Amino acid sequence: MVFIGREAELSWLREYAGADRSTPYVIYGPEGCGKTALALEAVRRFLHWYPRGVALYLDGKARRGEDVFKSNIQLGDVLADVAGELLGRIGGAAARAAVWLLGRVVERLVEKQSPSNILVIVDELFSAVGVREGAVVVKHAQELGDRHLRSLKAEAGLIPRPLAGVRIAYLVFTSEGASRRELSRHSWAHTALMWNMDKDDFKRLNEAVGGPDFAAAWRLCGGNPRCLFQLAEAGWDAERYLASISSSRGVRWVVAKAAELGLTDALKEAVEDPDILAEPSGLRLAKLLESRNFVVELSPAAIGGVPSRDPELGVGRLYAWQTPALRDAVARALRG
Ligand SMILES: Nc1ncnc2c1ncn2[C@@H]1O[C@H](COP(=O)(O)OP(=O)(O)OP(=O)(O)O)[C@@H](O)[C@H]1O
Ligand SMILES: [Mg+2]
Incomplete structure (x- = not known):
């Protein structure tokens, strides 16, 4: 490659x-x-x-x-x-x-x-x-x-x-x-x-790996190259990919832990808008999600581009889900 x-x-x-x-x-x-x-x-x-x-x-x-x-x-x-x-x-x-x-x-x-x-x-x-x-x-x-x-x-x-x-x-x-x-x-x-790849680079990567549907890959991976390779391994089947990360990344554990800490409502809000993690009341949830590498605090100090706010991709101004797929997996686990 x-x-x-x-x-x-x-x-x-x-x-x-x-x-x-x-x-x-x-x-x-x-x-x-x-x-x-x-x-x-x-x-x-x-x-x-x-x-x-x-x-x-x-x-x-x-x-x-x-x-x-x-x-x-x-x-x-x-x-x-x-x-x-x-x-x-x-x-x-x-x-x-x-x-x-x-x-x-x-x-x-x-x-x-x-x-x-x-x-x-x-x-x-x-x-x-x-x-x-x-x-x-x-x-x-x-x-x-x-x-x-x-x-x-x-x-x-x-x-x-x-x-x-x-x-x-x-x-x-x-x-x-x-x-x-x-x-x-x-x-x-x-x-x-250092954020995920920008759209142009990711498009080229998607072509290089033979991805059949760039819009779908972007919507799921938001420029994360490992996500793209794993999606390829799942035969470009988004459902299969989401199921695989749900089990391998401990999504259910995170949802259960949030419930134990009384943070389920906050987690639901963070799925909609990760910026609630920057509020004082979001700190405990932010630490939990950061410790499991689900979210990243965005910083204006970046070695390349800083992502723009994009609710569809789970990117806020201050916090972002590492990939839209992780956010989606959490959303599903919350729905039960
Ligand atoms: N710019 C790129 N061009 C081609 N392939 C890339 C590029 N960036 C990353 N990859 C591929 O994507 C995959 C993930 O990248 P990499 O392992 O460098 O991520 P990482 O940020 O170091 O991950 P981790 O946080 O787990 O250490 C690897 O297979 C890597 O070769
Ligand atoms: Mg590495």
Whole structure:
């Protein structure tokens, strides 16, 4: 499958990697909206953007050493040097060692390749290590990217001098609403939204996968590529697809939990208008739906387009259902 569209997001990443960044960004967005695909595409294009640049992609959930990293350069010898130490430290979860490892890899890269700038992308951090430990990783990333701190460390002899002069830009991708909530309380990380694909890109994707009815796919998936692939797997049968997500995503559990908390009426309202989640009385329901990745709080800070309000797709001004299909599945479960 070829990578389609996302030009606005790619431009954002390119620009982000080109300047000094002392504050890492945590990019959050719906499950399956294409965060991982975008990160890998940025790595693929990186040498074209910055001929002396190095992009590192780290998959926090990878279980095997060779799946952990993707890069635009031959990382082999650099990694070989640290792999032994790495494996000793990571045990089960690679992300636990991510900070340590990245710091070391960046150091070695600077020594061996003298790159002009380094883009580090950590994917699946929070789902691998949880919100609290993930926050520690992001804080550490801030220190790694902060050029001023690095020059102080170099003066104190704590890090090699050339490391002080490199541009290091750090990004974390997450679909966990809870992590965004936690991090947006701190000054050492920015959060920004990545939304589902826009209509033009999604149309091209639909053509590429042979979707028979674009209007129906848009109405169900609202630009979410994973939704489209799953719809294809369901033989383009919307009913079958809705039935499959109802069982796999715990829709009935969410509806039952809302009832237990006395939030059934609020949930019915949120199906009609997700913006009620932004009201003080909607906070408990917002947290429940966010924790299960059903809704996303929209933010004007976005790396591409921010979706416009569209009640039919379940998109409000402040909150949106991750896909119209999830909203529809909840609506059905509410009807019993
Ligand atoms: N721009 C694109 N062009 C082609 N395929 C895409 C594009 N974006 C995403 N996809 C495909 O859609 C599927 C979901 O994308 P991806 O796994 O990147 O989403 P994600 O946001 O990382 O999901 P999660 O939140 O679960 O990590 C994948 O099969 C991916 O290859
Ligand atoms: Mg992903």
